[in-house]
Amino acid sequence: MRGYQLDQDPCPSAQLKSIGAAIAPRESTAIVDSGLLRHAALDQTQCLISLRSRTKAERPGNGWSIDYTVGITVALHKKTDPGDEFEAQRRVTDLGVVPEELVESVPDLGDKAYLVTRDAGNVELRVLEGGAVLSLHLSASTRDQSADDEEDVVGDGPDVPDLSPYQPAMISDMRDLMSSLKH
Known part of the structure; x- marks a missing residue:
């Protein structure tokens, strides 16, 4: 387990x-669906963490906001070697298989x-180390702050920002996560 x-x-x-x-900093109370699975063959956790909304000055305007979410998954395989599956699934996302160039x-x-880029608003960093498989997924979405939930949004919102400038930050935070799990 390499200490994980x-x-x-x-x-x-x-x-x-x-x-x-x-x-943007993470919301202090914005963990969704966090949980820990313990099993003789596998320990796993998965969660979504919202980042604090941008201030009005940083928003794209016209009542739209950009929301960012970080997903973390950690799987510690205690009985099998996940290496072959990790390699075989490197292009698989929740929406299908992405081209090799992504x-x-x-x-x-x-x-x-x-680093797997699903689309402009979704990038995932996947790491294999021994029996540990770790994932850090960053997503961005736009929403109309002025519309009610049940009201149809009229007009197009701003484009989802390119997440590639944040890849070094994802790598740094993955290193921190990996260190925090080693004993």
Whole structure:
């Protein structure tokens, strides 16, 4: 296991310092669906963390806002080697298989690491180190702040921002997450 342990759910204490500095700090109470699975073969946790909304001065205007969410998944495989599946699934996302050119190898991070760009508003950093598989997913979405939930939004909102400038911050925060899980 290379020293990795899930003694407790790491999501509540994940600092996300680099992403927070690059985009916006995390909301202190914005953890959704966090939980810890313990099993003889696998320990796993998964969560979504919202980042603080941008101030009005940073918003794209016309009542629209850009919301950012960070997803964290940690799976510690205690009985099987996840290496073959990790490699085989490097292009698989929740919406299907992305072209090879949207998968970028990240050197000097775990045994293998990939940045996978699903689309303009979604990028995921996946790392394999021994029996540990870690993922940090950054997504951006736009929403009309002035519309009621049940009201149809008229007109197009701003484009979702390009997330590629935040990839170094994702790598830095992944290193911090990996360090926090080693004992």
